[in-house]
Amino acid sequence: MTKFTESTNTPGDYYFAGLENGLLTMQPFCACGNSLDDDYFCEKCRKTCRCRLIVCEDAEALAMAKRYVQKSSRFSGFRVKLAGER
Secondary structure, three states, X not given: OOOOOOOOOOOOOEEEEEEEOOEEEEEEEOOOOOEOOOOOEEOXXXXXOOOOEXXXXXXXXXXXXXXXXXXXXXXXXXXXXXXXXX
């Protein structure tokens, strides 16, 4: 997955999502734009991040992410948007 380089217009931490082999993949990012590891700790900001927004690279990823949010209780607290949208 390529790193999200255009403005995210996001005030907080987020996942950047895309499809790989038909599966939704999500990479966590701090609001500062720094990529996060599994512990969600941002070395740049020195804080633990909490991602509640899924920014999707294309319409297919957006549709799949929306299905997860609607159908899975694990995703019920997430918001979803297409990359580049406000």
